[in-house]
């Protein structure tokens with residue numbers, strides 16, 4: 085919405101993070117940092133084989149070790165919908181890195197020493213850890229994670245491709261990738277009678293309380309999850325991970341608080357990864373660049389334990405018009421950890437394949453890649469004709485082209501050389517669904533006029549806490565300083581997870597509703613606010629459930645300039661720019677931070693991040709930050725983001741579409757396309773390592 089902010093701290097103003105001073109002074113407490121007397125430490129013992137049966141263990145002989153848990157002695161858990169949470173319940177080993185024992189000791193050092201001295205007796209079995217395009221286990225999942233169908237088809241793609249004046253038939257592959265939040269998955273657990281308290285690093289305390297309660301056979305009210313500050317999640321903390329269950333189990337056994345922070349190397353097998361993909365994209369077009377056919381067929385993996393069906397081709401259902409189209413997803417079950425959410429799961433790898441293929445078609449047709457996109461802009465959802473609530477994709481391309489300086493570009497590859505560098509530029513589109521999830525909030529004004537807003541939201545580093553303060557202050561029409569928003573605690577009114585870029589929309593809807601209801605109560609008040617205060621609660625669930633999801637997306641366009649060393653193939657991203665239409669932007673400072681953070685993560689996907697599988701062990705050989713390179717400041721030379729003010733009240737009352745993920749959706753393709761423009765080399769298996777360019 086274009087309405088100017090009305091006062092300092094209002095929606096639309098660049099309020100600095102409310103908790104920033106706590107974080108930079110070290111006063112903010114993370115999950116294993118709460119001061120506590122008489123606390124024990126746990127360390128995991130992980131399976132060295134990908135498939136087999138654990139028959140016996142030798143436990144450490146160490147006075148400092150309080151307990152060594154394994155399936156032979158661990159407390160029994162209830163079944164839940166996630167078999168990876170059935171930790172230490174069975175002798176069956178389903179993936180390398182699976183926790184097979186837990187050592188609990190008086191000190192961290194003793195726990196680690198104990199874990200290293202545990203001897204495992206395992207009957208190893210043949211395993212299969214490698215995804216291939218023609219894997220014999222490929223099957224069609226009943227539904228994708230999103231609830232969408234695995235396959236869609238319209239018209240006759242084969243006939244249209246055969247008749248097309250120009251076509252591309254390309255296969256892009258992406259490796260497994262690992263989310264690496266700075267704060268690892270970590271939990272402090274203790275029991276108070278039959279009730280469980282968890283200081284836990286996660287993306288949704290309400291959801292975690294519910295999942296943990298199910299596993300321990302408790303009522304949800306018996307599990308209290310405190311998640312005040314979180315050092316990143318990227319999707320991997322969106323559901324309960326084994327560390328939380330293990331810490332709670334250990335605390336039950338030793339009867340004192342237990343801290344478990346996963347070591348970095350354990351994250352690679354215990355908290356999920358982005359599935360590798362093999363994606364075939366076929367495009368057919370007329371000579372003047374009007375698409376007649378689009379096909380996007382995806383091969384990806386899941387585990388033997390749990391079906392995780394990611395949705396890379398779903399984004400292709402929404403991007404471009406074409407009468408003949410198909411999308412498909414095929415899965416295979418490997419003896420590997422289950423893939424999980426990682427920032428823009430589905431959309432990030434899917435858009436890479438689609439937007440690189442579009443670039444290849446533009447080159448074939450000798451049409452400017454932006455112009456090609458303009459010629460295929462749909463009026464309505466391409467597959468089912470649903471109107472878009474708003475779609476400013478072309479406006480993003482135009483804004484980006486202007487700000488980045490696209491005009492006058494020589495479309496021919498390998499033309500621009502400066503010293504030893506080949507220079508090139510690339511563009512790619514982006515879309516991400518505008519989601520909302522049910523949440524509840526309450527707002528209380530005390531007799532002094534101070535307002536406390538409660539919602540079990542969580543700030544994983546996004547600025548969510550800050551924007552909720554802004555939303556509350558605006559809805560009440562009071563100064564920001566008069567509002568305190570409490571989040572990060574399952575005892576607060578139930579809220580959805582920080583996932584799917586839905587936080588601002590979902591929690592914001594509840595907070596806005598509660599504050600408006602309180603304001604309404606205040607307007608009817610004849611005297612002062614009573615001593616006990618005034619409270620209003622708002623549950624957005626009915627309205628959220630009644631909302632029509634189709635046709636609601638955020639859009640963007642990414643632009644990259646790269647230079648490639650002519651001798652070594654080293655790629656540097658000289659400039660990276662994102663232009664977005666994401667509804668209303670609540671806080672330009674934290675929004676920009678989300679955009680450029682995700683774009684940087686996209687740079688990692690294009691160039692640096694690669695989990696290298698050793699099929700003989702079923703493990704990634706580079707499972708630490710020394711060898712799995714997450715982009716750092718030195719990798720980013722110039723980066724910026726801009727956005728179009730967009731008024732879309734249909735998405736939710738605040739008009740926000742969500743900004744957490746769209747920055748990683750198109751940025752990898754823009755970089756890969758720029759590398760082709762610089763060098764003339766099309767790399768279709770990511771990441772683009774220098775050896776692939778020589």
Ligand code: MOS
Nearest residue numbers: 319426427583584
């Ligand atoms: Mo995000 S991967 O939806 O937590």
